[in-house]
Amino acid sequence: MDIFLDFLHTTGFAQMTLGNFAMIIIGLIFITLAITKDYEPLLLVPIGFGVVVGNIGYVDTMTLGVYDEGSVLNYIYFGVKQGIFPPLIFLGIGAMTDFSTMLSNPKLILLGAAAQIGIFLTLIGALYLGFTPEEAGAIGIIGGADGPTAIFLSAKLAPHLLGPIAIAAYSYMALVPVIQPPIMKLLTTREERLIRMSEPRVIGRRERIIFPIAAFLIAALIAPGSIALLGMLFFGNLLKESGVTERLANSARNALIDIVTILLGFSVGASTQAQTFLKPDSLLIFGLGALSFCVATAGGVLGAKFMNLFLKQKINPLIGAAGVSAVPDSARVVQMVGQQEDPHNYLLMHAMAPNVAGVVGSAIGAGILWSVMVK
Amino acid sequence: MGRNDVNFHFDVQNIIDGQGIDIAITGMVIVFFALSVISLFIAALPRILTVVAQKWPESEDRHGPAPSQTVLSAAPSDEMVAAIAITLHRRKGVA
Numbered sequence: 028m029d030i031f032l033d034f035l036h037t038t039g040f041a042q043m044t045l046g047n048f049a050m051i052i053i054g055l056i057f058i059t060l061a062i063t064k065d066y067e068p069l070l071l072v073p074i075g076f077g078v079v080v081g082n083i084g085y086v087d088t089m090t091l092g093v094y095d096e097g098s099v100l101n102y103i104y105f106g107v108k109q110g111i112f113p114p115l116i117f118l119g120i121g122a123m124t125d126f127s128t129m130l131s132n133p134k135l136i137l138l139g140a141a142a143q144i145g146i147f148l149t150l151i152g153a154l155y156l157g158f159t160p161e162e163a164g165a166i167g168i169i170g171g172a173d174g175p176t177a178i179f180l181s182a183k184l185a186p187h188l189l190g191p192i193a194i195a196a197y198s199y200m201a202l203v204p205v206i207q208p209p210i211m212k213l214l215t216t217r218e219e220r221l222i223r224m225s226e227p228r229v230i231g232r233r234e235r236i237i238f239p240i241a242a243f244l245i246a247a248l249i250a251p252g253s254i255a256l257l258g259m260l261f262f263g264n265l266l267k268e269s270g271v272t273e274r275l276a277n278s279a280r281n282a283l284i285d286i287v288t289i290l291l292g293f294s295v296g297a298s299t300q301a302q303t304f305l306k307p308d309s310l311l312i313f314g315l316g317a318l319s320f321c322v323a324t325a326g327g328v329l330g331a332k333f334m335n336l337f338l339k340q341k342i343n344p345l346i347g348a349a350g351v352s353a354v355p356d357s358a359r360v361v362q363m364v365g366q367q368e369d370p371h372n373y374l375l376m377h378a379m380a381p382n383v384a385g386v387v388g389s390a391i392g393a394g395i396l397w398s399v400m401v402k
Numbered sequence: 403m404g405r406n407d408v409n410f411h412f413d414v415q416n417i418i419d420g421q422g423i424d425i426a427i428t429g430m431v432i433v434f435f436a437l438s439v440i441s442l443f444i445a446a447l448p449r450i451l452t453v454v455a456q457k458w459p460e461s462e463d464r465h466g467p468a469p470s471q472t473v474l475s476a477a478p479s480d481e482m483v484a485a486i487a488i489t490l491h492r493r494k495g496v497a
Binding site: 129130133134136137139140143144146147148150151154155156157159160163164231232233234237238241242245246249250384387388391392395396399 | 411412413414416417420421422423425426427428429430432433434435436437438439440441442443444445447448451454455460
């Protein structure tokens, strides 16, 4: 009987706290949103299930959780903690990204820079709330709307906040179709939303091959902190565009990125144990994350409007919203909002230019913050 | 680095102490600078390549077009098959 009672004490029912229960509900909401609403299912299903797994209670003497040295989950989480997974995801993103629209209209790259204001204004907000500069830098990067970049920088600057930052970054990325449209409509007139943009020019093979090498050299020499992320991004793109490494490019954009996404999503989800996750810090991080997304979106749209003051051939300011990265969801949102005004206005390919520029911009921003914070 | 206990202290002085404004301005300037240099390089690249191509013309691709160059897929679409079928049917009818 004693053995049975001891066993009962070790069950998840006995070890569960109200916090664990609340987190399991959150995990289930993620899974539901992914399946029923199609919100970033490739991310929210692994994260959601990871949240459920990570919040099953167990006795302290068992090494099961992501924070227990030597546990299986701890080994998987190693890739997150040491910032290994994000660059591998960037390799896959590079191997599937077509930079042609950006190459055909290089001024749109500046919209990817304008949207990064979300990172730096959130940093100021986080400092005001009492976070340390390192924590503020890690929280600010949520405004880059780039999950892997957010995880990479948090792992370097504030590993203890990695769980809430990763969950906030991916949650808001999934909510891009909800967060961005009201801001885009608020900051633009109907006439502006109706602007049609000219067809992009055809890009030659040499341009597409030279671009990833040159862009990496420029970005990495200016902000060496971005080497890991941008090195892998542009390496992946070179594999794709060289035309001689199709097998490697295929592996990077299919099998590799899928495997890493599964491991990253699951282990990040499992890192949200209620005991470490349900704190006032997390609530503030979520609040700041939402603010940073809104500011980044507004920054991109207003950046486009500012550019229009000097351009003869106006650009549709809606595409500025895609500068937040969140590839390709924010570009899709631009297309959707644009077509609400004019069903025959196809903005998707134009929005991809600031969208991929935003990825590069947020990685450079992360590199700058890392360089500045780690003296 | 970091904090285990909650100890929030909302104060503008935190921003000054953490050099928040300086970091934000420097960061934005560097991001704009880096992306502007990339943008200028991309804008200049076609002209550079035109000059290069005069000396070293771009040879035929030995490995076929890169994925982003591919316009048509190898397999015809359903619409294309239907169009071909209609054309053949009409020609047979006329003949």
